[in-house]
Amino acid sequence: xxxxxxxxxxxxxxxxxxxxxxxxxxxxxxxxxxxxxxxxxxxxxxxxxxxxxxxxxxxxxxxxxxxxxxxxxxxxxxxxxxxxxxxxxxxxxxxxxxxxxxxxxxxxxxxxxxxxxxxxxxxxxxxxxxxxxxxxxxxxxxxxxxxxxxxxxxxxxxxxxxxxxxxxxxxxxxxx
Numbered sequence: 001x002x003x004x005x006x007x008x009x010x011x012x013x014x015x016x017x018x019x020x021x022x023x024x025x026x027x028x029x030x031x032x033x034x035x036x037x038x039x040x041x042x043x044x045x046x047x048x049x050x051x052x053x054x055x056x057x058x059x060x061x062x063x064x065x066x067x068x069x070x071x072x073x074x075x076x077x078x079x080x081x082x083x084x085x086x087x088x089x090x091x092x093x094x095x096x097x098x099x100x101x102x103x104x105x106x107x108x109x110x111x112x113x114x115x116x117x118x119x120x121x122x123x124x125x126x127x128x129x130x131x132x133x134x135x136x137x138x139x140x141x142x143x144x145x146x147x148x149x150x151x152x153x154x155x156x157x158x159x160x161x162x163x164x165x166x167x168x169x170x171x172x173x174x175x176x
Contacts, residue, residue, distance in 0.1 A: 002148040005174070005176070006153065015154050017152055019071060019104045020071045023122075028054055038074060077096040102140075105149070112152065
């Protein structure tokens with residue numbers, strides 16, 4: 001396959017990827033956690049100015065900005081707030097990954113790093129978040145088998161790392 005998926009224990013700002021995906025809010029405002037780290041590494045004021053010009057991104061979609069001091073591009077993906085799984089959260093989360101990957105391809109990037117979107121303050125259960133993320137990325141790479149892309153999931157904790165690897169094995173999704 002031309003597209004690889006990797007799960008790494010590292011900070012999202014430390015992968016060296018051309019495109020970094022931000023777990024964004026719909027107003028594209030600087031937040032805490034992953035979002036705060038990405039804004040800080042890129043240069044918060046200049047990134048916020050560009051996000052303010054865009055203004056809004058609906059749940060399940062993504063927008064792209066310059067990466068400033070961090071990388072070539074930052075993709076701002078808006079995942080769903082988890083409400084028990086009864087409000088189309090799975091499809092919205094998969095859509096956020098697919099939209100991100102489409103934007104990454106449109107800029108001809110060859111590497112990208114993702115957080116586990118929606119699994120922090122948005123409350124998506126980690127196992128289900130991994131299943132959505134891995135399925136969405138695997139489906140995208142099968143539909144884009146002519147494109148070479150390194151997809152890196154950056155996680156900070158051993159438990160989340162092992163859960164991601166187990167989910168990939170259970171889903172029979174090849175990761176490196």
